[in-house]
Amino acid sequence: MPTLETVQLTKKYGNFTALDHLDLKMEGAKCVGFLGPNGAGKTTTLKLLSDMIYPTEGECYINGIPVKSNRKLALADAGVLIETPEIYPSLTPREALTMIADLRGIPSSERKTRIDEVLEEVKMSEWADQRVGKFSKGMKQRINVAASLVHDPDIIILDEPATGLDPRGMAEIRQIVRGLKKRDRLIFMSSHILQEVTDVCDEVALINKGKLIFYDTLANVTARFADGNYSVDVALSREANKDVAREVETIKNVTSCEILDKNRLRITFKGGPKAQQELLESMVKLHLGMLSFADSAGTLEEVYLSEIERGD
């Protein structure tokens, strides 16, 4: 079972404490979103986990292997993407990925197939043999994502992977992460985009000023902080007006229905997954032309803001 663990992990720069005795343990196949404002200590944590920087105190482990004293073994089964790395400009994506695959020990007989697969996954096949030097930031980031996946790792550490990508690129990254979840991987991903976290993550860890605020499942976090209220965002093919909202509010367990824009509603309801299932069935029966029905990032946003404000 893949595991990531930090024990009393601390990083100080002079008098400034970037990370303060962080204890965090993630086990099993899941996606954990790592949230926090700028300077909270997210990237510091991920850099410590990947041995880019060294802890002042404490230790971090990948699959039980201490990173600082055995980086090579610890990173063997991990894919890492920290910030937006630059690739040697005179190499092509295929050459750059071949270098990483070679250093990771992927046999030459499988290397080409594997590289073709990951290039396809990040939609960069047609650029495989062009020099990286002239690529846009987004294109380089796709290659970086491919490099972190080339050895099909059990653990993937991603630091704001959607940075520099256009909306289609962001959606594709989410698609890739969903695909990894299906293949029983442990993904630890920092992000500023709450919708992204809501879409793909099972659990959330919130950090502020170097301290862990909470680490729990997404469902528990939203339920705990929303006093038992859950929210879903619904997209309709027809206009989302007051009449539609009033109609939705008549459904059992629904406490409010907010019009987000011309075609979207946010429905808040009491109860857990069972109530959500009943709500979905009721919505279908109303024949409102429902296009999508998804957990709302709004609740997480409220939780995020209230916790950060409390910390400030």
Next chain:
Amino acid sequence: MEIDTLNEEGMKYTTRLKVPGTIQQIPRLARYQISEYLHSKRFIALVAIVVAIGAIFSFIMNYYRSTAITDAVSFYSSSWAGGVTFIIVLSAVFFGGDSIAGEFQNKTGYFLMSAPIRRSTVYVGKFIAAFLSSFVIVLIFLLIMIANGAYYFGENAFPWQLGASLLFSLAYLLAVLGTTFFFSSLFKTSSYGFVLTAILFLIGFSLLQTVVTGFAKTEPWMVISYAQGVIGQVFNSPINWGLSATVSTTKFRTPSGIGTLTTYSPGIAEGILIMLCYFVLTSIAGLFLFEREEFT
């Protein structure tokens, strides 16, 4: 990642992917780094500079052929030995100046260090790549010199001293690259490494050598530019192969009387020892710095 492998009976079985050992990773990294260098503009620029120097030299040699150059040994002493030290410093600066600092400044380190690889592997792999790439440049210069030598001296154009001088120049290359890598590890900004190495090797050490010899009246054994003298010394006769310097004193008139000028020439073994000491000490210091440096 799991990979399919065949056992001795030819049966397929699945094993976990095993990361290669450090000894295997070093040549792999060096290979890709060399490929990166050979594809880069800096390699083309360096080849162009060496060819231009060679062309200018060939033209001057042909046009103003010095009467002092009567045999291949004196020819290589003034041409090859005079030029190769400059070519070595230039190559070291081009290939080694940003080798470590560039990983931080250009953020390529975030790409490379995400792999399961020790920092020492990166340092050694890059050093080997820079050494071999510089060696290619030195060989191009050597070929130009040999072509000139063959033109003027025919079958007598290959004295054994030239081979020995090439070996000594490789020792000098190790020392210069060791120092360049040290400076590159010391700073996170590539240009500092470039500038400091170039200034030190093209001006600084020669100045220091003059100061130590002229004012301190001591053998400048601690200065690398002094040790590099063995690259040319091997063409002299008799050759001092020893660990101690050849000291010569020249008297000259001054307004207040007679002055003396003492000059030191390193013995071959002494020069090589100094160069190897530079290489070992700067490499250890550079590696130590790189191990401690953080990707902040």
